[in-house]
Amino acid sequence: MTEQPRLVYDDDCGFCTWCADWAVRNGDFEPVGFSELTPDEQHRLPDEYEDCVHLIADETVYSCGKATEEVLLRMGKLPTEPFTFLNGFADYERLREDAYRFVADHRDQLGKIVSADAPVRR
Template identity: 55%
Template sequence: MATPRLVYDDDCGFCKWCVRIAVRHGEFEPVGFGELSPDQRARLPGNYESCMHLLTDEAVYSCGEALERVVARFGPGWRAAVNVARRVPGWSTLRERGYRFVADRRSIWGRIRSCETV
C-alpha cells in the first residue's frame, strides 16, 4: 500500500504546523493544495479547499473524518482513543463541528501556532 497523502492548505501557517505534527507522529506524504496533481485533484470533492483530506489507495477522507483517521495512525494508544470516541453517540456530528470550529478560525490559531514549512 502506498503512503497515505495528507492534503492541506499550504498557504496556512497553522495548517502547516498541524501537518508537521502529523508527519512527525505518523507516516504520511504531505501534499499542499498548490502541489496537487491533476489525478489527486480529481479524487477530491469540488470544495476541497475548505478542509484537509487524507488520500489512501482505497478512499478519500475529508475534514473531521480525515483528521480522525490521521490521529488513528499515530499509534496503538491513539487508535484506541479514536475507537472509543467512535462509540460516543453523535460522534461524527461532534467531530465535524469541532473540526469546523477550528478550521474556520485558522487565522486566530495561526497567531498561537504556525510554521513556514512542513
C-alpha cells in the first residue's frame, strides 16, 4: 500500500496556505507546512526547499512547477494526455517553471484576491 502523497508548502504564506487547502479539499493529499517538516523530510527535499511547493509521493519528490502540475493531475483537474505530450519537449519544463516562478513572485498580490483565513484541513 502506498502512503498518501504529502503536499509540502509554505505555511507562513497566506496564498500558499489557501492553495494547499484547496488541493486538500479537492484531492487526496496530506498537507505539511514547512514548519512541520521532520528532519528526514527536509533531507529528502532540495537544499533550497523553501523556494517552492513540493509533493512527496512514494519515493518521488516533485518540486515547484512540476509539483503543481502533479497535484493538479492527481486531482483530475487536468487531462493527462496534453502534459504527457508537452513533457516530450525540452522547452516545456522551462516554460512550466517560469510560469510557476511568476505566480510565486506575485503571491502577495494573489493572496489579496483569495481568502486565506481558513486553516488547511487535515
